[in-house]
Amino acid sequence: MRCLAVCQDELVIRMLDEILVPGFEVEFIVESRPASRRLHDAHVNVTAGDPRRTDTYLKADLGPGTCVIIEDNGRRSLKKILEAVRDAGGTLVYVLGIGSAATAHRADELRGEFPDVAYLSMAELFGGPLLTEFARSMTRARVQQYQRYFSDGERILIMLHNDPDPDAMASGLALRNILRRTKTTAIIGAMQGVTRPENLRMANLLDIHVEPLTPDTVKEYDRVAMVDVQPHYFGGVIDQVDLVIDHHPEQPGYTAVFKDIRADYGSTSTILTEHLRAVDVNISERTATAMLYAIKSDTLFFNRQTNRVDLEAFSYLYPLADAALIRKMEGAEITVERLDYVMKAHQSGTLVEQVFCAFLGATPREDFIPYVADFFLQLEHVKWTVIAGIVNDSMVISVRNLGYSKNAGELVRRFFADIGSAGGHRAMAKAVVPMRAFREKFGELSAEELGAMLQDLVAQFLHEATAVGEKKRETAGIKN
């Protein structure tokens, strides 16, 4: 492709020459003759000419297929140059904003008069890669510091939250990789081990051992790192660690020699991908597979809070990971035990106006409840699911919905925040209420009555919300 570049600044010319040649056939038009001679001596294809005159472009054989780049350094003559290019038949025109001239205001001003001209600011063009590079250097310095600090320790502990999830385990592996340790010199541990079947399957398939810990055994290590969790989580048992890497909001009340907390990231594995890349550590297929699975599951495959950096980490890890193994881990969601609870819900549950409610009775593990809630949301005519069960003398209630009008988090807060913990987002929410408080508020209910009561609560909530919505529409004077 042919390209005519109208530039006056030698640095810009040399840079464009380096970028565009040999992909483009480039000719520079320069106003100053001495500059033109110098550039010519440096083997740049350059012509001296007045850029404000149409015949300069006619001489240069400008056609509709020629790309024209015009440097804008803030001088008034830009409009004259653009007019001359237009009169000579130029249609593919780019203005390259340099320095303080390159503002959004300048771009708007030009667009008014020359709607087909594209405005590119040099700072924007170079800013992205440059900032990425600088951020990587800062990360590198930080990682090298903690690498050195940990290299002195003989026994290292990488601590995860209770019932570790894929992100926690993958982060453990990644950090061990960064610290250049093996499973005998850096132990991955948790106070309470893995229980959910899909997480157990991940631990088995990737051969991840999570060592059971107690507050006393934690003290036996020379260095302690925490990933995907912060010390406050352990309720005062641990108030000082050497390193914290986490993507949950930063919490007060502990000291850490080093920390890297980025609450706007979708997973801790995303942060650790940046650490690994910054220090050029080889990522094994096992670690990459774990991390890729972690990013996928922590962001619900990019349905939950996801950042550009999560996508970047994902595409970086993807070619390094074993995709078949990930499919196998995902299939682990379905187990015979879980199907038992699905059947139970199917037999005892009720579907009223697209709301499915069921009470599972006493369940040995909490994960059956959200699993059943997710499962029934897949049915065609189900828009809401509310599933309750008793775990360790607490009523656990999972709420799921589709559609954007009403908020699941609001529902659980409305009815259960006064007697237990209740919270969540628009589409998923959970309440945990001690059985005594539950009985005090709702009375002694049979399984059947409890299911009916849940239906009543949802109906009440949904109709109230509709009434408020209608009122708003009325006051706004919108008829439909």
Ligand SMILES: [Mn+2]
């Ligand atoms: Mn996480």
